[in-house]
Amino acid sequence: MIEYSGQPHYLVAVDCIVFGFDGEHLKILLVKRGLEPEINKWSLMGGFVGANESPDDAANRVLKKMTGLEGVYLEQMQIYGEPGRDPIERTLSVGYFALIDIHKYEAQLNDDYEAEWFLINDRPKLIFDHDQMVADARKKLRYKAALHPILFEMLPKKFTIPQLHILFEEVNDTKIDTRNFSRKITSTGLLIKLAEKDRTGSKKGAFYFKLDKKKYNANSQAFLNLMPNLKI
Amino acid sequence: MIEYSGQPHYLVAVDCIVFGFDGEHLKILLVKRGLEPEINKWSLMGGFVGANESPDDAANRVLKKMTGLEGVYLEQMQIYGEPGRDPIERTLSVGYFALIDIHKYEAQLNDDYEAEWFLINDRPKLIFDHDQMVADARKKLRYKAALHPILFEMLPKKFTIPQLHILFEEVNDTKIDTRNFSRKITSTGLLIKLAEKDRTGSKKGAFYFKLDKKKYNANSQAFLNLMPNLKI
């Protein structure tokens, strides 16, 4: 019987930074931690990687369990593995960031967990190294969104250009010229204009668009330069 | 005494995809595996994460041990954690890619390990999921190198533009116009022209350059569009 004798074994967890957009501000979803230590403090959604699942599986399972949502946009970020990051026992955690449509979440809220949306810039202090994870996720989201059309994942199926515009400004924490933005985003060819208008925001109303799924899936790897004066 | 009772524990390893450049072709450094199972098969440089080190520490330690080199460019890629990826025992592995100056390596080769450079496109089959790791690393290297000035890490302190040019072509597996390339790369302002010329490649000789460390460190996060017709 072959074995890797004498090597230490560790717990492996996943933690998810869940981003949402309420139409005005970027938010993250936090939960009150249900186990010791630090019980009842705010933390990211997380859980241990089970014996028969990959970390990706685990992250999807955790999200399903805590939000009720499946098929969420989920991206592996990095591993957090400093020896002392969990005071009880050595635990390595794989950080993920998730993008969800906040309204979809509210529709099927799972009340078993005390979860709450917080403004990204006004959130409680989190346990362990979770604040670092949020900072890293924010940075990575910005980076990725500048080059790839992923922010659609935080909007409903039907959305308007002004909505998308505000979202881009929120994520990048900057002002973007509305006129150039709408042209740039439509010129990607990823949007399909619908006949219907959203009239809640203005008298004139803004046309709804939906994503061209086919082109979206084909182009999700392409570089798009979605941000003016691209700098990080 | 608080504990996370009943959760499974796993081995955690690191595996490094080490890239090098011999002046003509992109290569990777492989080792003959020294333990069962699959002993004497070719594999990536790897090792288990020790009790008092982070995965990043472990990757640096493994590289130091097997190549003798310190301060190597090392970047975390992703975690590989499918339940059955190691047939002996569940092991999660953090993949890293490393860029090293192949000549520096040869200068202080560690003969304790049977290590060998292989052409990236002509390498032996590797154990477990290491072939997948190499494919992922190649893709990530290409992606990153298109936007950030990291390929310098594979060249000596003094290098010529034609050398850099071939390296870019190798990494991206494409032809790049030499004339436009040299202008684009010098226009980044990251290079300092030296008085000396390399005359091994041509009669005229090509000027040596070195990296402007100060600007390099300041700009390593900037987007640079180093590849024409940027597509992935």
Place this chain on the structure above:
DNA sequence: TCAAAAGTGTTGTCCCTACACCCATGT
């Protein structure tokens, strides 16, 4: 009629690519 937001037009600038051509030098 007016305010307010949506969205189109316009223009100058800069960058990028393609390609021609000159440069330096060992043989």
Place this chain on the structure above:
DNA sequence: ACATGGGTGTAGGGACAACACTTTTGA
């Protein structure tokens, strides 16, 4: 002299940012 890479010049086109303007419609 001439072959061989190294490197610069140049011109056309396209993208992009800046900003003016029109459109739509509820109040």
